Amino acid sequence: MASNVGAAAPPEPRVNQRTQLILTISRVWAWVFLAGLIVFFWISVSYTTDGEVNFLSLRNTMNVLVAITPVLLMGLGQTFVIISGGIDLSVGWVMGLASVVSAYVARDLSAGGLGDAPAIAIAFVVGVLAAMVVGLINGVVIAKLKVPAFIVTLGMSFVARGVALLISGGNVVGGQPGGMRTFGNESLLYYVSGHEQGGLYFLNKPDVAGEALRGLDRIFSWPVVVTAIVVLIAIFILHRTQPGRHTYAVGGNKEASLRAGVPVDKLTIMIFMGSAMTAGIAGVLHTARFSGGSSIAGEPLLLSSIAAVIIGGVSMFGGRGNIMGTVIGALLIAVLITGLVMLNVEPFWQFIVIGVVVILAVLIDQARDLVVGRAESQ
Amino acid sequence: MTQQPFEQSAMEQSMQSAMTIGSGPAPVPDGDPILSVRNMVKRFGGLTAVDDVSLDIYPGEVVGLVGDNGAGKSTLVKCVSGVYHPDAGRVIFEGKQVRFSRPIEARRAGIETIYQDLALAGNLDVAANIFLGRELKNRYLFGVVKSLDNKKMRAESTEVLDSLDIKIPRMQLEIEKLSGGQRQAVAIARAVYWNAQMMIMDEPTNNLGVPEQRKVMQLIGTLKSQGVPVVFISHTLPDVFAATDRIIVMHRGRKVAEVATSETNTTEIVEYMVGARHQPGLDGPTD
Numbered sequence: 001m002a003s004n005v006g007a008a009a010p011p012e013p014r015v016n017q018r019t020q021l022i023l024t025i026s027r028v029w030a031w032v033f034l035a036g037l038i039v040f041f042w043i044s045v046s047y048t049t050d051g052e053v054n055f056l057s058l059r060n061t062m063n064v065l066v067a068i069t070p071v072l073l074m075g076l077g078q079t080f081v082i083i084s085g086g087i088d089l090s091v092g093w094v095m096g097l098a099s100v101v102s103a104y105v106a107r108d109l110s111a112g113g114l115g116d117a118p119a120i121a122i123a124f125v126v127g128v129l130a131a132m133v134v135g136l137i138n139g140v141v142i143a144k145l146k147v148p149a150f151i152v153t154l155g156m157s158f159v160a161r162g163v164a165l166l167i168s169g170g171n172v173v174g175g176q177p178g179g180m181r182t183f184g185n186e187s188l189l190y191y192v193s194g195h196e197q198g199g200l201y202f203l204n205k206p207d208v209a210g211e212a213l214r215g216l217d218r219i220f221s222w223p224v225v226v227t228a229i230v231v232l233i234a235i236f237i238l239h240r241t242q243p244g245r246h247t248y249a250v251g252g253n254k255e256a257s258l259r260a261g262v263p264v265d266k267l268t269i270m271i272f273m274g275s276a277m278t279a280g281i282a283g284v285l286h287t288a289r290f291s292g293g294s295s296i297a298g299e300p301l302l303l304s305s306i307a308a309v310i311i312g313g314v315s316m317f318g319g320r321g322n323i324m325g326t327v328i329g330a331l332l333i334a335v336l337i338t339g340l341v342m343l344n345v346e347p348f349w350q351f352i353v354i355g356v357v358v359i360l361a362v363l364i365d366q367a368r369d370l371v372v373g374r375a376e377s378q
Numbered sequence: 379m380t381q382q383p384f385e386q387s388a389m390e391q392s393m394q395s396a397m398t399i400g401s402g403p404a405p406v407p408d409g410d411p412i413l414s415v416r417n418m419v420k421r422f423g424g425l426t427a428v429d430d431v432s433l434d435i436y437p438g439e440v441v442g443l444v445g446d447n448g449a450g451k452s453t454l455v456k457c458v459s460g461v462y463h464p465d466a467g468r469v470i471f472e473g474k475q476v477r478f479s480r481p482i483e484a485r486r487a488g489i490e491t492i493y494q495d496l497a498l499a500g501n502l503d504v505a506a507n508i509f510l511g512r513e514l515k516n517r518y519l520f521g522v523v524k525s526l527d528n529k530k531m532r533a534e535s536t537e538v539l540d541s542l543d544i545k546i547p548r549m550q551l552e553i554e555k556l557s558g559g560q561r562q563a564v565a566i567a568r569a570v571y572w573n574a575q576m577m578i579m580d581e582p583t584n585n586l587g588v589p590e591q592r593k594v595m596q597l598i599g600t601l602k603s604q605g606v607p608v609v610f611i612s613h614t615l616p617d618v619f620a621a622t623d624r625i626i627v628m629h630r631g632r633k634v635a636e637v638a639t640s641e642t643n644t645t646e647i648v649e650y651m652v653g654a655r656h657q658p659g660l661d662g663p664t665d
Contacts, residue, residue: 240525242513245502249510252501259497261482261511319501 019371026368030312030328030361034335040340048343054341058191058217062224066289068334070095070298073282074305075312075326076234077275082309083238084271085251085318086149089136091279091305093160094131095298098283100164102127103173103205103293106180120288123180124328127287134160135276139269149272164295165246184288189219223285230278235323243267247320307354308333311361332357341345410416410473411436412576412607413458413489414512420450420457427453428464429631435576440598440608442618446627446651451611454628455578459491464502472575482511488575490584493567500554504546505535507553508568538571539564542600559590566597572607577601577607583617595621615644629653634660 045055106123190201238244286297312329314321411434420428457464460478478484513528583591627635627650634656
């Protein structure tokens with residue numbers, strides 16, 4: 001914190017070169033770390049497999065992107081929540097709830113004779129709305145009844161879990177229309193290599209079979225496309241709109257925001273509904289990818305999504321962070337997991353590595369605050 | 379502009395005060411008061427924090443509100459600014475009786491309060507704080523999509539800071555990276571930008587270094603010269619004497635004195651503050 005006893009006339013900004021360097025490092029460290037990890041896995045995977053496996057292959061890159069979509073989606077909503085000074089522990093089971101609900105709707109509408117496209121579209125909307133009901137309850141109880149977010153969302157997590165399990169009877173909801181599988185697994189672009197049909201295909205799946213099928217790569221499958229769109233919308237809302245600005249303000253100083261006329265209660269409700277919405281989208285995408293609704297789909301991913309947000313530099317005290325940080329955080333986790341798997345490291349090590357990275361990320365942020373604070377109080 | 383009778387009465391009053399130094403009522407400026415408080419009472423359980431207080435604030439004057447801890451100064455202004463709801467009494471602002479149920483209503487009407495605890499979001503920059511809650515927006519697609527007009531907000535902020543001669547190292551700096559005095563200056567600039575008709579400053583120089591206190595005092599002078607009246611609550615009597623035209627003293631919830639700053643001195647004010655004396659015509663402490 002800047003010293004209060006200082007010159008009356010504000011001194012010229014004295015950001016010296018060393019401080020500038022540290023600031024730059026703290027701003028880009030996650031990118032650098034991510035790039036370093038990719039290079040490390042690229043070399044080490046290639047070495048341990050005698051050049052057989054390429055970590056940076058198109059297929060593996062796309063696998064990493066698909067694998068990270070649910071964690072990233074939940075992380076996007078969570079970014080808003082944590083910047084505003086809250087926490088949402090319910091998103092894991094909310095994702096499961098949305099998955100189950102969307103699966104039921106798609107199955108029954110399709111069985112009722114509705115075409116795949118409208119059935120899936122309605123299932124998508126209903127699944128996400130089911131999730132948002134939980135978000136609405138979270139937001140209202142937190143904003144109006146002043147119960148801490150940690151407690152409300154913990155409670156609603158159990159409620160969502162119970163409802164999802166009751167609806168599904170604890171089973172996977174199958175019987176999905178064929179279009180569901182297509183939506184979850186087909187892609188925007190296709191690339192065929194080493195074949196007379198070789199080349200890039202847009203939207204149009206090339207008709208290849210046999211040996212050529214091995215050379216077919218899906219580039220940007222629909223879940224990745226949907227997630228990318230949500231990322232862009234989240235960036236716009238958080239960084240370019242009034243509700244986004246207010247999200248930071250409430251996280252920075254709730255009392256000041258209230259005095260300034262920020263509709264804090266309404267904003268809180270919107271933020272928790274948004275968080276449930278991104279989790280709901282993740283749930284519907286899960287149904288699509290695996291052609292079945294699963295109530296337990298999101299539960300193992302909750303802590304990973306919070307980890308992604310923290311690695312991305314969002315402060316748990318609120319008021320600080322951005323969407324790109326969360327994107328990098330999610331990518332980092334996906335690269336770590338995929339890389340360790342490809343190195344044949346026992347899977348349990350993933351948890352240890354991610355845990356260390358989370359703590360490391362926060363340490364770097366604290367070191368930056370120390371340096372920056374010192375530099376600017378000079 | 380000034381009418382003869384007013385001038386005369388003001389002169390008479392001031393002569394009267396001069397003759398009976400320290401005991402006469404303070405002279406009032408010309409024209410109508412911008413704010414009148416009439417017989418305000420605020421109780422907290424058995425405690426009467428504000429006890430039948432009336433006062434007038436005129437355009438372009440700085441009024442000091444002093445008193446010991448617990449004298450009821452902050453409670454009184456919080457009753458005016460909508461934080462507390464008075465149990466009795468009226469507030470007349472710009473000729474109309476008003477009743478603010480929330481601080482934001484008082485702000486919208488033009489009464490801005492500057493607190494000692496700095497009602498700014500430390501993680502936002504200067505312009506974001508000045509426009510907090512009232513952001514300027516660009517509209518696209520027939521007004522459906524709205525985005526922040528940061529460029530314009532920054533330009534307007536720079537303009538209002540310049541008009542008050544406030545210097546900020548860099549507009550992009552977050553508020554928490556500014557000094558206490560700079561932050562207080564931003565809070566005042568925000569009030570000015572939003573067209574404050576009257577400003578209440580509750581211990582605005584608390585927690586500030588001496589040079590920064592001076593900057594805030596200088597800003598009070600700037601506001602006065604722009605015709606914005608300031609109610610200045612402070613424990614620092616030298617500041618009160620330096621900045622104000624009139625001083626109102628409270629003791630145990632009651633107004634015990636109202637004197638022209640030029641016609642009193644620290645000793646007298648302190649005597650009023652500790653309850654050792656009170657002005658004729660005003661009730662003293664009841665016990």
